[in-house]
Amino acid sequence: MYPFYADIKIEGNKLLFFEKNENFTRIKIDGRKIESDELFIYPGFRDCHGHIYSLGKIKSTIDFTSAKSFEECIEIIKKSKKTESNWITGRGWNNENWLNNDLPTREGLDKLFPNVPVYLIRVDGHCALANSKALEIAKIDSDSDNPDGGEILRFPDGSPNGILLDNAMNLVSKKIPSQSHSNKIAFIKEGMNQLAKVGIIETHDMDVHPELVKIFIGLDSKKDLKQYIKTYITAQNEEYQKYSLKRYKGNSYEIAGIKLYADGALGSKGAALEEAYSDDSDNFGIEILDYQQLLEKSILALKNDMDIAIHCIGDKANENVAKVYQKLSKYRYEREFRIEHAQILNSELPKKFSDFNITASIQPVHCISDAFMAEKRLGNRIEHSYLWKTLLENNVNILPGSDYPIESHNPLIGISAFVNRIPFESDKPWQHSEAIELEKALSLYYSPISINNLRNNFIVMDKNIFKTDKLDIDKIKNKFTLYNGFVTYNELL
Ligand SMILES: [Zn+2]
Numbered sequence: 001m002y003p004f005y006a007d008i009k010i011e012g013n014k015l016l017f018f019e020k021n022e023n024f025t026r027i028k029i030d031g032r033k034i035e036s037d038e039l040f041i042y043p044g045f046r047d048c049h050g051h052i053y054s055l056g057k058i059k060s061t062i063d064f065t066s067a068k069s070f071e072e073c074i075e076i077i078k079k080s081k082k083t084e085s086n087w088i089t090g091r092g093w094n095n096e097n098w099l100n101n102d103l104p105t106r107e108g109l110d111k112l113f114p115n116v117p118v119y120l121i122r123v124d125g126h127c128a129l130a131n132s133k134a135l136e137i138a139k140i141d142s143d144s145d146n147p148d149g150g151e152i153l154r155f156p157d158g159s160p161n162g163i164l165l166d167n168a169m170n171l172v173s174k175k176i177p178s179q180s181h182s183n184k185i186a187f188i189k190e191g192m193n194q195l196a197k198v199g200i201i202e203t204h205d206m207d208v209h210p211e212l213v214k215i216f217i218g219l220d221s222k223k224d225l226k227q228y229i230k231t232y233i234t235a236q237n238e239e240y241q242k243y244s245l246k247r248y249k250g251n252s253y254e255i256a257g258i259k260l261y262a263d264g265a266l267g268s269k270g271a272a273l274e275e276a277y278s279d280d281s282d283n284f285g286i287e288i289l290d291y292q293q294l295l296e297k298s299i300l301a302l303k304n305d306m307d308i309a310i311h312c313i314g315d316k317a318n319e320n321v322a323k324v325y326q327k328l329s330k331y332r333y334e335r336e337f338r339i340e341h342a343q344i345l346n347s348e349l350p351k352k353f354s355d356f357n358i359t360a361s362i363q364p365v366h367c368i369s370d371a372f373m374a375e376k377r378l379g380n381r382i383e384h385s386y387l388w389k390t391l392l393e394n395n396v397n398i399l400p401g402s403d404y405p406i407e408s409h410n411p412l413i414g415i416s417a418f419v420n421r422i423p424f425e426s427d428k429p430w431q432h433s434e435a436i437e438l439e440k441a442l443s444l445y446y447s448p449i450s451i452n453n454l455r456n457n458f459i460v461m462d463k464n465i466f467k468t469d470k471l472d473i474d475k476i477k478n479k480f481t482l483y484n485g486f487v488t489y490n491e492l493l
Pocket of ligand 1: 050403
């Protein structure tokens with residue numbers, strides 16, 4: 001859809017009047033007025049893979065995304081005064097951005113924090129560093145076995161070195177005291193505000209703890225949701241069963257399905273690969289759930305009328321899950337079969353995705369942030385990785401997302417990644433044959449809710465994207481968001 005001008009009238013946050021205009025956009029809000037030929041109406045965006053609660057919480061945890069070394073992470077902790085009930089927790093460190101790419105160990109933390117437990121999650125959410133105090137509380141020592149689907153990394157003497165991968169993370173994270181009810185509500189509201197700010201009117205919230213569902217349903221009944229939210233509930237250990245959660249549809253809130261993890265992340269070498277890592281010759285990654293477990297959990301989900309969304313990064317994980325969906329393919333038009341990330345495929349998988357009606361939930365920004373790290377990990381397999389054009393040419397249904405807060409939730413950064421495919425540390429396109437055209441990228445990002453009811457769901461941005469240099473797409477700013485007839489974000493007046 002081409003951006004256009006309109007006459008808009010708002011009173012008390014509610015839309016009263018909307019009509020296309022030829023020459024400029026005019027917005028009246030409670031008697032105030034703005035008129036401009038540089039304000040363009042667009043459909044609202046969707047983000048089909050994110051974490052609302054974590055997005056809202058990020059401001060209250062220590063953020064290491066800017067750190068260029070482990071020493072800098074330590075400095076950031078020292079400067080912050082944030083502790084969660086006497087635990088020091090934080091997230092966002094990325095050793096791939098450091099001069100020394102080795103994973104850090106607990107030693108650096110132990111000297112400074114001998115008595116306070118510290119737990120720091122890597123940027124991908126699939127790896128964490130714990131200090132000795134945190135390991136002691138979680139009863140992890142030299143004698144501890146690796147849990148299924150996880151790994152406790154060790155020093156040569158067999159003692160844990162502080163790095164925990166995938167399911168091993170739970171051993172510590174479950175010991176961190178949980179947030180108060182009012183904090184939980186505040187984080188969800190903050191997350192929604194952040195999304196509204198960048199023009200998102202629909203989002204798919206992934207791996208949502210069953211305890212948060214009640215809060216969402218409560219907010220929905222008070223018309224306090226700022227997006228249409230489709231939830232995929234935590235199901236790795238059948239959590240949704242313990243809370244008797246079923247498929248559900250409210251006004252702006254829906255329990256659509258369950259979320260499973262087939263493997264870990266590429267950065268922390270947890271992605272499950274058919275052949276060993278190119279930079280680690282006897283490491284094949286972690287199958288958090290194997291084929292049989294995935295099949296059983298998927299069958300249970302179908303019995304509960306749930307759609308299925310499974311995290312798959314490595315080619316082995318994608319192959320396992322494609323096999324599960326193939327086996328269950330008689331349900332493929334009743335239930336949605338999703339693969340989250342679908343990053344490393346093989347030459348046959350795109351066609352299988354198409355044949356078995358498997359939706360690929362893609363985060364274009366992961367590609368431009370991981371490109372060079374992925375080349376190191378994958379060698380030649382890079383040719384079958386981060387496929388967009390190929391999936392589209394195979395008629396695979398693609399859902400766009402960001403995996404916020406792991407990557408920015410701003411859809412324009414995602415659209416720019418789709419179109420330009422230029423890694424963050426580079427100024428040249430990377431595997432540009434897999435980039436996609438602007439029209440297509442936009443049509444993926446526009447929420448169908450908005451396309452079907454534009455009058456009540458639109459955003460106002462400060463440039464016409466079709467008249468903007470492709471390299472400047474990510475600089476376009478959203479100024480105003482309307483969802484379901486109500487203003488959810490406004491910086492115009
Ligand atoms: Zn995610």
